[in-house]
Amino acid sequence: MSRTAQSNEHGPTPSEPLPSAQPPIVPEPLRIGEPSSAAGGVPAVLSSMKHAWEEMGVARSTQTLLRVNQPHGFDCPGCAWPDPAHRSAFEFCENGAKAVAEEATTARVTPEFFQQWSLVDLAAQTDHWLGKQGRLTHPMVLREGATHYEPLSWDEAFALIASELHALGSPDEACFYTSGRTSNEAAFLYQLFVRRFGTNNLPDCSNMCHESSGTALNETVGIGKGTVTLEDFEKARVIVVIGQNPGTNHPRMLTALEAAKHQGCRILSINPLPETGLQRFKHPQTVRGVLGGGTALADLFLQVRINGDVALLQGLGKALLEREAKRPGSVVARDFVEGQTLGFEAYAAHLAGVSWDDVVEQSGIPREQIETAADWLAETDQVIWCWAMGLTQHRNAVGNIQELVNLALLRGSIGKPGAGLCPVRGHSNVQGDRTMGIWEKPPPAFLDALEREFGFTPPRHHGHDVVGAIQAMHAGEVKVFFALGGNFLSATPDTELTAEALRRTRLTVHVSTKLNRAHLVTGRRALILPCLGRTERDLQAGGPQFVTVENSMGVVHASRGTLPPASEHLLSEPVLVARLARAVLGPADALPWESLVEDYDRVRDLIARTIPGFTDFNRRVRERGGFALPNGPREGRFTTRDGKGHFTVHEMPRLALEPGQLLMMTIRTHDQYNTTVYGLHDRYRGIHNGRRVVLLNAEDMKELGVKAGQEVDLTSHFEGQRRVARKFVVVAYDIPRRCAATYFPEANVLVPLGSMAEKSRTPTSKSVVISLAPSVELPALASGA
Numbered sequence: 046m047s048r049t050a051q052s053n054e055h056g057p058t059p060s061e062p063l064p065s066a067q068p069p070i071v072p073e074p075l076r077i078g079e080p081s082s083a084a085g086g087v088p089a090v091l092s093s094m095k096h097a098w099e100e101m102g103v104a105r106s107t108q109t110l111l112r113v114n115q116p117h118g119f120d121c122p123g124c125a126w127p128d129p130a131h132r133s134a135f136e137f138c139e140n141g142a143k144a145v146a147e148e149a150t151t152a153r154v155t156p157e158f159f160q161q162w163s164l165v166d167l168a169a170q171t172d173h174w175l176g177k178q179g180r181l182t183h184p185m186v187l188r189e190g191a192t193h194y195e196p197l198s199w200d201e202a203f204a205l206i207a208s209e210l211h212a213l214g215s216p217d218e219a220c221f222y223t224s225g226r227t228s229n230e231a232a233f234l235y236q237l238f239v240r241r242f243g244t245n246n247l248p249d250c251s252n253m254c255h256e257s258s259g260t261a262l263n264e265t266v267g268i269g270k271g272t273v274t275l276e277d278f279e280k281a282r283v284i285v286v287i288g289q290n291p292g293t294n295h296p297r298m299l300t301a302l303e304a305a306k307h308q309g310c311r312i313l314s315i316n317p318l319p320e321t322g323l324q325r326f327k328h329p330q331t332v333r334g335v336l337g338g339g340t341a342l343a344d345l346f347l348q349v350r351i352n353g354d355v356a357l358l359q360g361l362g363k364a365l366l367e368r369e370a371k372r373p374g375s376v377v378a379r380d381f382v383e384g385q386t387l388g389f390e391a392y393a394a395h396l397a398g399v400s401w402d403d404v405v406e407q408s409g410i411p412r413e414q415i416e417t418a419a420d421w422l423a424e425t426d427q428v429i430w431c432w433a434m435g436l437t438q439h440r441n442a443v444g445n446i447q448e449l450v451n452l453a454l455l456r457g458s459i460g461k462p463g464a465g466l467c468p469v470r471g472h473s474n475v476q477g478d479r480t481m482g483i484w485e486k487p488p489p490a491f492l493d494a495l496e497r498e499f500g501f502t503p504p505r506h507h508g509h510d511v512v513g514a515i516q517a518m519h520a521g522e523v524k525v526f527f528a529l530g531g532n533f534l535s536a537t538p539d540t541e542l543t544a545e546a547l548r549r550t551r552l553t554v555h556v557s558t559k560l561n562r563a564h565l566v567t568g569r570r571a572l573i574l575p576c577l578g579r580t581e582r583d584l585q586a587g588g589p590q591f592v593t594v595e596n597s598m599g600v601v602h603a604s605r606g607t608l609p610p611a612s613e614h615l616l617s618e619p620v621l622v623a624r625l626a627r628a629v630l631g632p633a634d635a636l637p638w639e640s641l642v643e644d645y646d647r648v649r650d651l652i653a654r655t656i657p658g659f660t661d662f663n664r665r666v667r668e669r670g671g672f673a674l675p676n677g678p679r680e681g682r683f684t685t686r687d688g689k690g691h692f693t694v695h696e697m698p699r700l701a702l703e704p705g706q707l708l709m710m711t712i713r714t715h716d717q718y719n720t721t722v723y724g725l726h727d728r729y730r731g732i733h734n735g736r737r738v739v740l741l742n743a744e745d746m747k748e749l750g751v752k753a754g755q756e757v758d759l760t761s762h763f764e765g766q767r768r769v770a771r772k773f774v775v776v777a778y779d780i781p782r783r784c785a786a787t788y789f790p791e792a793n794v795l796v797p798l799g800s801m802a803e804k805s806r807t808p809t810s811k812s813v814v815i816s817l818a819p820s821v822e823l824p825a826l827a828s829g830a
């Protein structure tokens with residue numbers, strides 16, 4: 046396997062293969078069992094312990110896991126679900142334990158490792174294998190034409206980036222990506238540096254995630270965030286979980302749902318799949334949960350067709366308005382609607398024209414079930430709407446979310462206890478990063494504040510989002526790509542096209558904790574810059590530092606690592622950004638970058654002076670549990686320009702499939718964190734030892750003439766373009782007709798770059814039109830050809 050490192054001035058010869066952008070297709074001894082009947086319980090405890098012990102050993106596991114989400118510990122790098130006021134000693138879940146183990150592993154990726162492994166050889170390994178190699182220890186460079194990374198000093202790394210950035214024709218020829226784990230302090234400094242450099246090219250993972258929620262909510266209620274707190278879950282009478290799989294992706298949310306159930310709250314689950322976590326939950330950290338039968342969660346499960354949500358939500362609205370017509374004043378929150386909202390008449394008129402036949406056909410839900418759900422919504426206004434990627438990644442994603450806002454406005458279910466909107470965020474600080482100004486379309490007021498505080502003229506024209514960045518790199522308009530975290534190559538749509546876009550740049554830079562495929566598909570030159578993770582001690586000249594994050598419910602709190610750093614060569618993200626800024630902006634730049642990061646309180650003072658809601662930041666963040674940011678709609682005040690909540694009207698999208706075509710969603714297994722593959726078990730869905738599967742309805746399988754266990758090639762269809770992914774194993778599953786499911790990121794190659802949500806430009810990762818055909822053996826091709 047090992048080849049010696051070598052570089053030459055002329056780049057790889059044409060016959061040399063390029064590192065592959067997609068994981069290799071390896072034989073997987075797939076085992077299909079029954080989906081689990083309950084989430085959590087003993088298997089969850091065993092699974093957390095297995096991952097933790099394998100990566101960290103027993104003593105380190107105990108020491109580390111006891112610090113997760115504690116007042117003096119670190120924020121779990123898993124998800125953005127908030128911490129309860131009364132925490133238990135074990136305030137983490139199975140998948141949080143895996144996220145922590147992934148970072149706190151004792152394995153290391155050293156310069157010797159990179160000397161042994163060429164990029165082509167590394168790219169032939171699976172994503173699971175890449176992650177298992179451990180933490181990155183040194184800054185590494187891929188010189189022009191080289192086949193291997195080699196170590197370099199931090200100063201050399203920053204000088205190299207500075208020279209490439211200075212050589213650009215305009216600052217807009219560089220893009221600066223952010224993944225949502227970056228702390229508030231690092232994010233604030235980063236956007237400040239990027240804008241001082243002169244561009245708003247700040248794409249982030251949010252563009253692929255909850256951008257549709259932000260767009261939908263800003264337009265209708267005036268804030269791009271949710272309006273509930275964790276306490277609202279204790280008071281709600283109905284909680285709707287739509288397009289979200291909390292059992293896997295936000296397991297601690299199940300605790301809140303279980304508590305709500307015990308208070309008599311009903312739970313309505315709307316999903317194409319009967320996700321285990323929503324059916325029954327055994328709390329893995331209570332005796333009752335581990336030994337008992339657990340709690341049945343969902344009272345009603347509406348098995349909606351993929352992208353049938355607008356139809357379903359309009360059906361619910363229609364059913365509510367029919368009840369109102371029978372008993373005027375019984376359902377529509379008249380005072381609220383008249384006093385605080387606009388657009389109700391147009392909405393009601395539109396629903397009057399929607400036919401029940403269309404609702405039932407397009408949603409796939411029988412009318413009786415819609416009527417039952419409508420009865421619940423008519424009985425109480427204490428309703429919380431929770432959603433995630435099942436709503437945000439469709440062409441009509443903004444419409445999906447605005448239709449549920451319509452229902453909340455109709456019943457007056459915003460701005461009162463036990464009611465409101467709850468987009469459940471993904472990355473642990475994705476919401477905070479946006480608050481700090483990581484946004485390619487910064488609001489003018491934000492730029493005005495930067496201008497006032499820092500005395501420079503920030504660029505005003507909008508920058509590239511994720512899709513725009515890929516297109517611009519592909520067109521040769523963006524020549525330097527810098528990523529603060531994440532795995533841009535594998536997380537984005539259209540893997541092969543994105544790979545080509547990255548390869549056309551002059552320089553790609555990744556600030557990372559772990560090795561991933563984005564390090565292997567590079568510009569002419571590339572850097573890997575290793576940084577501290579959440580779990581690690583951050584010691585600067587001013588003493589031990591902590592950082593801050595904002596959770597899904599707008600609460601800002603501290604996160605303090607305790608483990609010794611994985612290597613003495615790591616920089617913290619704030620320090621890394623400050624040193625980069627100095628190298629690029631030069632000694633004359635007036636900001637005291639070096640001293641700012643000696644003590645992060647100084648960064649927080651700048652945040653307090655520029656960002657609304659952060660007054661007295663340093664004092665308030667030291668209070669137990671942190672503090673909540675202002676939220677108009679939560680406080681009963683819409684913050685739209687006219688101060689009103691807005692009803693909106695949307696055409697019902699119609700399923701338009703040709704014979705043989707299916708609508709495919711790309712989803713997460715129980716054993717991954719986005720592109721990080723922890724293991725090969727999707728335990729709750731009963732799929733073991735493999736990820737290259739396609740879940741199909743048994744009736745569709747018959748019609749298409751495919752059998753369980755058979756290998757098929759998937760072709761996606763978009764505007765006359767075709768994309769192919771080879772060798773997926775067919776699994777018969779409880780999924781609506783003409784729907785299919787595959788796993789992210791293996792199926793990203795099928796997601797067309799041009800297929801985006803209207804307004805939010807989020808790739809439509811849950812609405813991919815595919816057809817399938819039995820796999821045929823192709824003659825072996827050189828990889829990358």
Ligand SMILES: Nc1nc2c(c(=O)[nH]1)N[C@H]1C(S)=C(S)[C@@H](COP(=O)(O)OP(=O)(O)OC[C@H]3O[C@@H](n4cnc5c(=O)[nH]c(N)nc54)[C@H](O)[C@@H]3O)O[C@H]1N2
Pocket residue numbers: 123124140254287288289290291293294295315316317318320349350351352353354433434435436470471472710711712713714715717718719720811
């Ligand atoms: N362990 C773990 N935790 C995570 C992550 C992880 O990868 N692993 N990722 C984090 C991130 S960044 C995010 S954004 C969140 C993601 O959290 P989720 O949004 O829960 O993640 P997905 O697996 O994409 O699941 C989408 C869910 O929506 C359903 N769905 C798909 N299409 C439709 C539709 O058209 N209508 C409806 N009603 N439902 C639909 C799917 O069946 C699935 O249950 O989780 C965060 N937490």
Ligand SMILES: Nc1nc2c(c(=O)[nH]1)N[C@H]1C(S)=C(S)[C@@H](COP(=O)(O)OP(=O)(O)OC[C@H]3O[C@@H](n4cnc5c(=O)[nH]c(N)nc54)[C@H](O)[C@@H]3O)O[C@H]1N2
Pocket residue numbers: 224225226227250251253254255434471472529530531532533535536537538556557558559560561576577578579618711712713718719720721789790792793796810
């Ligand atoms: N088809 C399809 N595509 C999708 C989705 C989907 O549902 N379907 N979901 C989308 C969503 S919701 C999201 S959020 C994106 C995710 O996109 P990204 O955020 O870009 O991807 P991740 O896989 O979360 O990034 C993992 C990498 O982050 C690095 N990392 C981890 N911790 C740290 C840290 O503390 N600091 C730094 N600097 N680096 C760190 C590690 O090197 C790791 O390899 O993917 C999107 N892509």
Ligand SMILES: [Mo]
Pocket residue numbers: 250253254255470471472
């Ligand atoms: Mo996400």
